[in-house]
Amino acid sequence: MPDQLLFAMEVTLNGLMAGVMYALVALGFVLIFKASGIFNYAQGVMALFAAMTLVGLQDGQVPFSHLINAIFGTDVHHFGWHLPAFVAIIGTVLVMVAFAWAVNQLILKHLVNQEPIILFMATIGLAYFLEGLGDMMWGSDIKKLDVGLPQGINLGIDETTFNWFGYGFFIDNLDIVATVIAALLVTGLVLFSQYTKQGRALRAVADDHQAALSVGISLRFIWVLVWAIAGFVALVAGIMWGTKSGVQFSLSLIALKALPVLMLGGFTSIPGAIVGGLIIGVGEKLFEFLIGPLVGGATENWFAYVLALVFLVFRPQGLFGEKIIERV
Amino acid sequence: MLYREAGDFKTSYADDNQTFPIRFDRWRYYAVLVIAFGIVPFIINDYWVSAVFLPFLIYAIAAIGLNILTGYCGQVSLGTGGFMAVGAYACYKLMTAFPDINIFFHVILAGGVTAGVGILFGLPSLRIKGFYLAVATLAAQFFLVWLFNRVPWFYNNSASGQISAPERTVFGIEVTGANTEAWASYLFCLVFVVILAWLARNLTRGTVGRKWMAIRDMDIAAEIIGVNPLTAKLSAFAVSSFFIGIAGALFFAVYLGAVEVGEVFGINKSFLVLFMVIIGGLGSIFGSFAGAAFLVLLPVLLKNILVGTLGWPTDLAAHLEFMIVGALIIIFLIAEPHGLAQLWRVAKEKLRLWPFPH
Numbered sequence: 279m280p281d282q283l284l285f286a287m288e289v290t291l292n293g294l295m296a297g298v299m300y301a302l303v304a305l306g307f308v309l310i311f312k313a314s315g316i317f318n319y320a321q322g323v324m325a326l327f328a329a330m331t332l333v334g335l336q337d338g339q340v341p342f343s344h345l346i347n348a349i350f351g352t353d354v355h356h357f358g359w360h361l362p363a364f365v366a367i368i369g370t371v372l373v374m375v376a377f378a379w380a381v382n383q384l385i386l387k388h389l390v391n392q393e394p395i396i397l398f399m400a401t402i403g404l405a406y407f408l409e410g411l412g413d414m415m416w417g418s419d420i421k422k423l424d425v426g427l428p429q430g431i432n433l434g435i436d437e438t439t440f441n442w443f444g445y446g447f448f449i450d451n452l453d454i455v456a457t458v459i460a461a462l463l464v465t466g467l468v469l470f471s472q473y474t475k476q477g478r479a480l481r482a483v484a485d486d487h488q489a490a491l492s493v494g495i496s497l498r499f500i501w502v503l504v505w506a507i508a509g510f511v512a513l514v515a516g517i518m519w520g521t522k523s524g525v526q527f528s529l530s531l532i533a534l535k536a537l538p539v540l541m542l543g544g545f546t547s548i549p550g551a552i553v554g555g556l557i558i559g560v561g562e563k564l565f566e567f568l569i570g571p572l573v574g575g576a577t578e579n580w581f582a583y584v585l586a587l588v589f590l591v592f593r594p595q596g597l598f599g600e601k602i603i604e605r606v
Numbered sequence: 607m608l609y610r611e612a613g614d615f616k617t618s619y620a621d622d623n624q625t626f627p628i629r630f631d632r633w634r635y636y637a638v639l640v641i642a643f644g645i646v647p648f649i650i651n652d653y654w655v656s657a658v659f660l661p662f663l664i665y666a667i668a669a670i671g672l673n674i675l676t677g678y679c680g681q682v683s684l685g686t687g688g689f690m691a692v693g694a695y696a697c698y699k700l701m702t703a704f705p706d707i708n709i710f711f712h713v714i715l716a717g718g719v720t721a722g723v724g725i726l727f728g729l730p731s732l733r734i735k736g737f738y739l740a741v742a743t744l745a746a747q748f749f750l751v752w753l754f755n756r757v758p759w760f761y762n763n764s765a766s767g768q769i770s771a772p773e774r775t776v777f778g779i780e781v782t783g784a785n786t787e788a789w790a791s792y793l794f795c796l797v798f799v800v801i802l803a804w805l806a807r808n809l810t811r812g813t814v815g816r817k818w819m820a821i822r823d824m825d826i827a828a829e830i831i832g833v834n835p836l837t838a839k840l841s842a843f844a845v846s847s848f849f850i851g852i853a854g855a856l857f858f859a860v861y862l863g864a865v866e867v868g869e870v871f872g873i874n875k876s877f878l879v880l881f882m883v884i885i886g887g888l889g890s891i892f893g894s895f896a897g898a899a900f901l902v903l904l905p906v907l908l909k910n911i912l913v914g915t916l917g918w919p920t921d922l923a924a925h926l927e928f929m930i931v932g933a934l935i936i937i938f939l940i941a942e943p944h945g946l947a948q949l950w951r952v953a954k955e956k957l958r959l960w961p962f963p964h
Contacts, residue, residue: 317737348918388940395682396939398737399884402877403935410928418921534873537741545737579752583745590734590742604826 288448289567290560295453297559298460299518303536304543304551305463306511311545312484313504316386317398320405322530324374324509327412329516329525331373333423334416335366341415363424367513374509382502409530418527423520428455456518463514464552467507476503484546538586544596553597558582609957625807642796647789655788660861662902663795664853669882669894670806671849676880677888678810679842680822681731681739685746687875689847691867692720692750693854695760698769701782701859702762709774709781713798713855720851721844723750728843732836735825747873754867770864782859791860798856802849807891809845818842819889850879881931885938887947896946904931 303325310318334341338357347353361369385404389397428451471477482490483500491497519529539558543550562581570577595601609630616622626632650659668686675681697716701709727746734742754760761769773783780786781794809815817838820828829835858865865871878901886897905927912923942948956963 344919344922348916348922385936385940392939392943395736396943398682398740399880400936400939402880403932403939405932406877406935407929407932410925410930410932413925414922414929418925531873534744537744541738541741573756576752576756580745580748583742583748587730587734587742587745590738591730594733594735594738 286564286567289563291449292453293560293563294556295449295457295559296563297556298453298457298552299515299522299555300535300539300558301552301555302456302460302463302511302515302518303532304539304555305460305467305548306508306515307536307540308543308545308548308551309467309504309508309511313480314386314483314501315394315397315487316401317394317545318508319398319401320408321508321512322532322534322536323405323408323412324377324512325516325519326525326527326529327377327408327516328370328374328509328513329423329520329529330412330416330421332366332370332513332517333421333520333525335369336361336363339416344417345414367517370513371510374513375506378505378509379502381505382498386501387498405530409527420524420526421520423517423525428452450522452518452522459514459518460552463511464548467548476500480504535582538582541586541590541596544598547596547598550596550598558585561585609954609960611958625811639800642800643793647793650788650792652788655792656861657906658902659792660795662899663792663799664856664861665879665882665898665902666799666895667802667856668850668853668879669886669898670803670891671846671853672879673883673886673888673890673894674806674810674818674849675842675846676883677890677893678815678822679818679839679846680825681728681839681842682736682880683743683846684740684873684876684880685727685743685750686850686879687871687873688747688750689720689724689850690854690857690875691754691871692723692847693717693851694858694865694871695754695769695867696720696851697855697859698771699760699762701772701774705772705774708776709859710776712774713852713859716855717848717852720854721848724843724847724850725840728840728847731839731843744873747876751867751871766866768864768866769858771859774859782863784863786860795856795860798852802852803891803895806845806849810891814838814841814845822889881935884935885945887945890945890947892950893945893947896950900946901931 303322306321306324307318310316310321333339338359338361340346340354340357343355347355381404385400386397389400469477471481479490479495479500480503482493482495483497487497490500516525516529519532523529523532535558536555539551539554541554542557543552543554562578562585565581566577590596609628611628614627614629616627621627624632626635646659668690672683672686675683693716696719697712700707700712700715704712723746727743730742731739755767761767764770771782773780773785775781776790776794779790781790810818817828817833818841820831820833821835821838821842825835828838854871857870862870882897882901883894884897885900886895887893908927908930909920909923912918912926913920938945
């Protein structure tokens with residue numbers, strides 16, 4: 279096989295893996311949008327915040343230590359313990375559930391019946407607040423996240439492909455783990471929403487708020503639930519991205535990439551988020567590989583957005599979105 | 607007592623159509639102009655100009671521009687930073703290519719170039735609406751910043767990849783470059799602000815503005831009563847980008863002097879201007895000024911209090927600023943979705959009746 283084609287195949291595979299990562303973030307968006315019609319811009323920052331909290335809990339950092347030191351002139355920074363990853367993850371989940379509850383109590387309760395665009399802007403405000411809060415609690419330095427996921431080149435694939443083609447593919451172990459976890463997560467979500475009482479309630483709310491209310495489903499509880507689930511998805515995405523590139527501010531920008539994924543897949547479709555993620559992942563890697571060198575590189579910064587833009591002009595509701603019907 | 611319409615009679619249509627129908631408002635407006643042009647230039651120093659006045663004036667232009675698009679025409683845009691970058695780079699290219707022409711015209715032309723780019727990125731708005739459009743404008747933001755970063759022609763192949771403003775004069779007085787006097791750059795920006803605010807005010811209460819508002823309130827209904835969505839939406843994009851382009855040109859040439867595009871015109875700039883518009887009030891020219899003033903003064907104030915008085919480290923103060931801005935956005939959306947401008951309107955209503963409310 280010619281080298282060029284082999285490279286392209288490797289790039290495509292890596293693109294698929296990257297796409298899974300985007301899809302993980304996009305999943306959180308879709309969940310909240312379906313259940314409450316809120317386009318939650320803060321999803322990316324939630325991933326960042328969850329990852330920061332996880333690292334902080336693991337290392338036994340004192341929350342707000344910088345603030346405490348600045349006000350009282352003390353010098354506290356660590357409790358001096360080291361939690362196992364599993365305990366820290368449970369702690370973080372609890373924090374995200376508390377966060378979901380707080381968001382509903384303090385913000386969404388007061389914004390019922392507002393226009394979607396107002397809610398969208400409120401979540402931008404929330405994103406800013408959460409970003410400041412995260413830095414304030416845990417410090418803004420780049421942190422290393424390690425919950426024991428395998429990392430580095432997968433030697434098995436490297437060897438096998440070398441034997442087949444005479445060229446070893448570079449596939450990161452972490453990406454493979456991410457793919458498996460994403461598959462598990464989606465399966466879990468589907469099972470949850472199909473076979474549990476709360477899951478059915480969730481789908482009912484997504485279908486029609488008024489009708490759901492009239493059969494006795496508590497909207498408030500469902501919203502807390504769905505934000506908590508989105509928080510959990512954010513944590514999973516945060517762990518993946520954080521392990522890959524360190525927990526830092528740019529994590530919330532990676533989450534911006536989930537937006538074109540959503541636009542491609544449609545805001546209301548979970549399979550759409552996955553397929554959209556894969557298309558974006560493969561598309562931008564291939565584009566960078568084939569066209570990138572001709573135009574100066576770093577096309578990954580914008581390719582996803584432009585692709586989504588061009589695509590939407592032809593299909594405004596995305597690949598799997600519900601058809602937009604407008605009435606006067 | 608002072609704020610009264612009693613005895614303020616209107617005897618012609620021209621009187622009826624005034625921007626400031628109440629005499630007190632009119633005089634206040636003239637007083638502000640006199641203070642801004644006649645008094646402030648004599649008493650300001652470098653610190654005040656660079657920390658407060660220049661950013662306020664320039665952001666006010668950008669906020670008016672975004673307000674036209676988002677507040678009046680209802681098209682949410684997250685590409686403001688990218689369009690400001692277009693203005694800045696257009697201004698730079700024009701300044702270096704035609705050094706003999708007055709910089710005043712360069713800035714205007716830079717606005718024109720940005721308007722063209724704005725129309726181009728506005729085209730999808732005919733098919734894409736709401737959130738989808740907001741996300742689509744991100745394409746403009748990221749693509750434009752990338753373009754100015756990667757194509758050497760835009761920064762004249764300078765080694766650092768930055769653009770820096772050469773020295774230019776207006777009436778023999780320097781307004782750009784390192785040796786500019788504080789008052790000169792202030793006045794230069796002020797002239798633009800006054801002209802553009804006047805223009806925006808009159809556009810938005812005329813035919814064009816009404817078409818924009820019809821589109822904002824419900825585009826299909828607007829179409830049915832005879833508003834052409836193509837021209838209405840694209841004209842909103844064009845006018846908005848024109849304003850934002852001028853703001854970008856001034857931001858680069860007069861305020862900063864040298865610009866690295868990714869840092870200065872990144873996505874955060876888009877959000878900053880959007881926040882100004884939300885906090886100030888969607889669909890209000892006064893609101894754009896109020897929002898710009900608020901978000902320019904807030905960091906200065908916080909920095910002075912936290913870092914200057916309490917002695918906190920700067921990064922901590924920056925985090926707190928994020929939290930406060932975010933919380934304020936939410937509080938405003940909950941308590942007063944129409945922003946500072948609405949507070950001002952309510953205050954005026956109260957003043958009319960004061961001190962005898964019944």
